[in-house]
Amino acid sequence: MEAVSTLEMDRIEWLQLRKSGIGGSDASAILGFNRYKSAFQLYIEKTSELVEESDSEAAYWGNVLEDVVAKEFAKRTGKKIRKINRMLRHPNHYFMTANLDRDVVGEKAFLECKTASEYLKDSWNGEDVPAAYLCQLQHYLAVTGYEKAYIAVLIGGNKFVWKEVARDDEFIELMIQHEKSFWENHVLANVPPAIDGSSSASELLAKMYPQDDGSAIMLDEQSNTLIEAIESIKTEEKQLEMQRKEYENQLKMMLGESAEGHSDRFKVTYKTITSSRLDSKRLKEEQPAIYEKYIKESLSRRLSIKEAN
Known part of the structure; x- marks a missing residue:
């Protein structure tokens, strides 16, 4: 060696x-x-x-x-x-x-x-x-x-x-x-x-690409294949999400007011949770100076797809 x-x-x-x-x-x-x-x-x-x-x-x-x-x-x-x-x-x-x-x-x-x-x-x-x-x-x-x-x-x-x-x-x-x-x-x-x-x-x-430069390019045929695949998966995800929520609601109905449920294989909890969050919209309206002082901006890029005109 x-x-x-x-x-x-x-x-x-x-x-x-x-x-x-x-x-x-x-x-x-x-x-x-x-x-x-x-x-x-x-x-x-x-x-x-x-x-x-x-x-x-x-x-x-x-x-x-x-x-x-x-x-x-x-x-x-x-x-x-x-x-x-x-x-x-x-x-x-x-x-x-x-x-x-x-x-x-x-x-x-x-x-x-x-x-x-x-x-x-x-x-x-x-x-x-x-x-x-x-x-x-x-x-x-x-x-x-x-x-x-x-x-x-x-x-x-x-x-x-x-x-x-x-x-x-x-x-x-x-x-x-x-x-x-x-x-x-x-x-x-x-x-x-x-x-x-x-x-x-x-x-x-x-x-690698944190910000766009404002330009527009022409995409090839492969991009159409990718976009069609993305849209197809989105449709499937929506259907699966709806189905998941349906099953969850059925389970919640079974639990009713109970905090826990037990089967021979699973333990399910359905407990009351108290959460607190900042009302940023109200803070901005009533205390704009404080809002501006503590606001933190971040850069990101969002991919969106729509049919061409």
Whole structure:
């Protein structure tokens, strides 16, 4: 394996280096198992000149607690681990890179350290490992040629779990095909993959095109197909919404004045809730100076469709 030392690199240099290939955390986006990032967003990250650091609390505490998780794994398993201050590259597929959290001494294995919210604890039950992390582990196994991986996670700050994951050559072969296609047919060719409906894609488009420039363009025939599909889905959504409300009203009739209802499979609540909200219209009319002082404007773009005249 080719290896680049990251020991003397600052965070920005390391992030820039990551743009030169596909890392373990990128694999799930390419394979469609990442609910936070789409292949389209990953393409933008790899081809953009900008280097952005994640400002999420989860990413921050994941970095802070990495040493804690690693030490606890060593304590519970008796295994000796060591930090790897290098970025590794696959010997045959140069675009595949790996930044291992720890190497396991005496074994052809590595350790990946994670932290997780209490709300995600069910995804770690039994032998389960979230799909996105399985992609990451198999990607690293492909790059290193190792036989197995260990993953350790601190859940909710008070529950520690570790698991062993065996190398899956069949999955790795399929993953390499998809990663190779993404790198060569999109990143190197400078051709974005198809945009999808993920929230990450929507957020990215809002960031890329925050304001209109007032111009008008002619759309091609493909736009008519898209618009017809959108309108068809809107009609279906309205019908489903009406049906849902009908079923809910039937359930409310059954509950009557009761706060709860129980069946052999479900618990239903229909409780009185008191809510308070600001009457902004009245405030604007009666106290315009206060309204203007505290009003906060935000920019967004609204997509609307209507028949051409």
